[in-house]
Amino acid sequence: MYRAAASTLTALGCAFAAGLTAPTSASAATQAVTPTTAPAAVARTPGGNYHLATPTRVVDTRSGQGAPLGTVDQGEVVKVKVTGVAGIPTTGVQAVVVNIGAVSAKSSGWLVAYPSGQARPATSTLNYRTGWTGSATATVPVGSDGTITLTVGAGSTDVLVDAVGWYSSATSTQTGGSLLDPQDPYRLEDTRSNGGAIPAGGTKVEQFGFYDSAGSRLKAIAANVTAVAGSTTAGYLTTWSGSGTRPIVSTLQYARGEVSPNTTNIPVTYLGADAFGNSRYSFALTATGSGAVNVIVDVLGYYTTAADGVGTVYVPMAPQRVADTRTGLGVAKGKRGTNSTAQLLMPTALVTTARTKAFVGNLTGTGATKSTYQTIWSGTAPTDSSTTNIAPGRDRANGSIVLTPKSDDGARLRYSVFNRDASADFVVDMTGRFDTSPDQPAGASSSKRIVSHQSYLMPAAKGR
Template identity: 65%
Template structure:
């Protein structure tokens, strides 16, 4: 069954979406203090599969092919209210792609943006997590810009909108990526069917305020391994969803929001939390975990709220969009500025996609504030393939205090990269601009979940 064809036409380039440059304009300041509302607060959802085109769940049976689109109901499902929803956080999976292409997710009722959300190649199965603003009718659109694949959509959380009366929301404290675990050097690979518990101490003496973390989960599969990982709170029944798919001899990343379980206070007065990672597949798989932010209750007022922007392509090194036209070489760092019209004086971070392409050898790219070295990665790219991953990027002021900056690092030569932005995080409106949380992870241990 054919799906609705989007009417908007864009210039398609090299399987990674369209070339697009937004206009520049001056930054706009927000008030320094207002009454707090629920708007922009994050709330975890029970991980739920909304669409599976293999079986006709939430959409007609069959691959989503070039120009076809799927409308995904975001409001009023999986415990999300029917109104007052600003954006949803969804995991998109392309299954056994028929040909090379990409999906773009965007709010209904808006024009198709010149960006890509998930890139795929023929025969490939893989995932990306995206934060997608919700249209006025409570839905989002997922469109195939090229190629074709079956589509899975799993929802993991949502952001409250203007006028929402929802309670229990959380604020984001973004940070540069911090490596929490790497099973290659700690406890060994996960066997199929096993769950690894990641438990950590958190500098939060009030206790039980952390509700979720922003975690980049990377699967490092061996020569015989393929399957999927599911990240979850580790409490109760494991959800029937997947976080990322991995293939033999492939490094597969995906950044997502993971709910945590509160475990009480340790002897030093630090709260302890944990979450689980379950592996399902053929053979064992190593897993790397990088933390890029914390969602805590708004009780202490320090943190940031989500503000949607029109999905925008910020950088494409293939064409000189937003940076010098050139592939990046080994150990290279590209310093970048966020366009002024997309942010303001309260912006702490943005959320979007980093895509690597045209790599001449296997490499990894890292997108971060650029203020200090980091041992973490954002996306891993195989030779002559594309790989996208979403992330939260801290954006400090540049040296002359006029613009917000960030950086992209390439480990090995040679590789091009693309940056797409879908939203930003601004200091909670009732706090002074620049108010920043000092919460942090202070200890960590990893262990197998006991079998029941």
């Protein structure tokens, strides 16, 4: 089960048939904005700033790249070198963003990613079953030796690890970096109602207008990408900037007959300004598989360079379980039924009520009685987006960036989990949080938003 509704903005966007060139004019959905003067620049501290990595595969146990050759079995540990590769420096790195894949799992189980040098947490990063191939993106603090650790809690599988990005520490000498403006999930693309499935080997380019009253430059978006695969198709999707050569990495693998989500950070390409003064950007989705696949993109936040310090910084923490309906941890015990919403409170020891704006959470749906989807978000307003898709015997974990507004009494921070159909349990693991930048001037606020959207299939390369 998956959400069928597309956003109004996407419905207004223009879909272009395969073989047409990229549009050169602004979409009819573009909104005019009133230009504003950017606030004055402030001194910026590097701690918690996000940096793009060069998308690079750093581990593939099928070939012995970056780890011993062969499957990783229950209890085995793989230490992954993440500094000094993919453009990530050797010092000043507090956390990395990696896409972790399980390939043709030999037996069902799960694995967990965590900082090297720390005890293995009682959480999970990626769940898999026998014969399954899939992936999950994780933000993992880096150990003092420049590595992260993967441990298989149960089962046996080959493992892939792709580096996506990194967060600088307070001691970093790296210049630049981006701050995150987290959002409730917003549906940007749904190919089922906007141009149709991406063909095997095809690339769909997403163009959008972006308004930011602070005059910042967008570098990446945080987004949940979902492959809605047909009953006979399987393959993988790569999300990338659409500029230059497509990287040889995968964002998510989709299996036959499954709906497969994964949350990741997608670099964007700047295209210039439109007639209304909005900046225009693009990114690309490439499908590699045995058939066409429909794709959904739900935006969770914007990474922008912000000289004025407006935005949030990443604060790493050891993975911790904060809710589990199977045991009653942090939430009333018991499965959730159709159209149910659980309203939860963040543990006060894990957040700063005055500064925490969002957390990085891993939502695992488990024990479903029939196909359903679950959504983790602030709970402030309804959302047409999904986080993870599950079915009987098909548990699934997916990460998300979750807004945490204050509770009604102002004493706690809250969030919600929605279950669409059937009866199912859910588990929430917290791996970090985003706090207001210490450089943000008092009273400053962000107005970042997407104001137009259009997409088209990239013309196929002509043979010689």
